[in-house]
Amino acid sequence: MDQKNQMMMTGNLAAAWGARLAEVDYVPAFPITPQTEIVEALSKWCGTGELNARFVTLDSEHSMMTAAGAAAATGARVFTATSSQGLLYAFEVLYTVAGWRAPLVLVNVSRALASPITLEPDHNDVLAARDSGFVQIHAETCQEVVDSILLAYRIGEDPLVCLPVLVNLDGFGLSFTREPVRLPEPEAVRDFLPPFRPAHLGFKASAPQALGTAVLGGSTYSYFRHQIHLASMNALRVHEQAATEFEQCFGRRYDVVEGYRIEDAEDVLVMSNAFASKGKAAVDAAREDGRKVGLLRLRMIRPWPADAVRRALRRRRAVAVLDQNLSPGQGGILFQEVAACLYHDPERPRGLCSFIGGLGGKNISEGEFHAVFEQTAAAGKQGQGIGPVLLYTEAEHREMEQLQFLAHDLKTGR
């Protein structure tokens, strides 16, 4: 593989490059940590003319998403980015623009949600948006961030889909981590990603149209919402075709899920995003200890790639889903989805385990991965799953107790 155009860059800069290579027309923006570097880079390029797009800072993420959707509905190729609280602040608009069938790309740099307020990553923000109608692609590496944004435009703008796409990358772990990235040649990107010329969108003097109109009655509403579902399901095969062409153009292959040392694995760990790299290292270490384990990384979360997940996980002894999110009163969000799509398979795993880890950027140590593999193997042998189990080390617990003692002392003045 040629090393031309290979640069060291952060996940954030990679996201900005994705937008630049897609030759977007419009970037409505609003700053939020850890996403801000993306819009700073785009602002600079719009200022120098390196990117022929209009950059506008809105008054909030709610306004930002509205402007983004409205511009896409007018016929512009739109890119925007946010994180965490910003994604939630924009929440009603996510559903609205999906209903407009306005394809745009939104990068979310995952960050845990308040309260308590924090800056570090987990996936409660992005998974809260899973029912909005946005297609969701979750990236593990900086290279995958650039590539996924190009794929996202290709998929979202496909007439079979016509939906906005969210590309997720982890705050800090990926957003601020420099990795080597091979930037595709602009000419090759133009071949892969045709210009955005939507037939169904746009406000023209000669052809007035109404978009987002009210409906009266559930049958009309049901029809339109179900259309969004069908369009989202279409994204699975549109992704397949786009990924094949992407591989032909750029030599890199992406599927809706990625298996790592999974072929002969007895037990499989399911993860997503940047922490999957830690998971892969843990698989390597476990393999050296003689454990036949593998990892399945979920890359496309919406539409949910049920067939691919089922194919990867059936006939395994046990499966552990490591959720970097927590639905209080329920447990791991992705665990539910994995479990649901395995239920009807006669050869489903004997043990299905739910682990919660990495909340608010908490590290997942080698020891924790070791415990996950051990407990998962035991669950497989016994034919009984466990969880949700919170990954939390003794050292972390002691540290937390010290903070509590300190807080108590400060409060009581002792």
Added chain:
Amino acid sequence: MVWEPRIFKDLHQIPRVEHVFPGTPLCAGCGGLESLRLAAKILGNRVVYVNAAGCFTNLASFPFTPLDASWLYTTMGSAPAGAQGVRDALDVLIAKGRLPKEEDVTVVVLGGDGSTYDMALSSTSGAITRHLDFYYFCYDNEAYGNTGVQLSPATPYGARTTTSPCAVLHPVGAMQEKKDIFEIWRAHNPPYIATVSPRFPLDLEEKFTRAAAYQGPKLFLGFAACPTGWLFDPAYTPDVARLAVECGFWPLKEAINGMVTHTYVPKLSPVENYLKLQGRFRHLFEPTLQKEAIAHIQGSVNAYWERVNLAERTG
């Protein structure tokens, strides 16, 4: 200084062309719709209306619309940001040669007072600060009308709504003073702001015509007499709209680059004449006459016009 219309001096000058057609799902006698109909005669149909949640959201109910212009329903809190996205995209597409210049459309935000005075303030303030070239048309019926008439920041002192009822602890109903959105806009220094009433159609048409000369944010606050919410027979919409102006309750004015001019100086008939027409003020008159509340309303109106006279004498 007496304000004089430059163009519209006779009702026959009002364009006969219609861009808001009959048969909408809005209430009979909707004063807001009457203002929109008159406004559209000047705005034309090369328009995209960017709508915020409110009564007018019912105008475009799939598959019908009474407008021969485009429509985009957004949210309650971000229609001006929708206008920003549409305007920016049109500019970019025209500049890049992907949309012929002659296909360009005027962007008009259409929102009620609930959206305009409160929820969309952040989005509006941002759009004005960015000097977005758009019209903002607010149909002000002084309540959250579409949800069944609840207190909004535009509800005037003494009005009864379903959430500011005439009650033992607050017999006058709404205790607040109407928020001055005109001045909030003016503080942002947009090129054009005006209040209009459909019962003063020449004034309304003149203002829309004048505003067209200005690039940037242009606000129209349209008095929207509301039979359903204000509790009067729809036949009285014209009388309510006329009296609101004549008693000084709804001043007709414009501000060009911040300079305020009152475009009609009313004789200030007693506010009681206006209040008595509407069920929402009926508790001020019966079963017991709430003299202090009525005097309070009259006092506010008088104080406003005293300030206006003082400003015009010294200004």
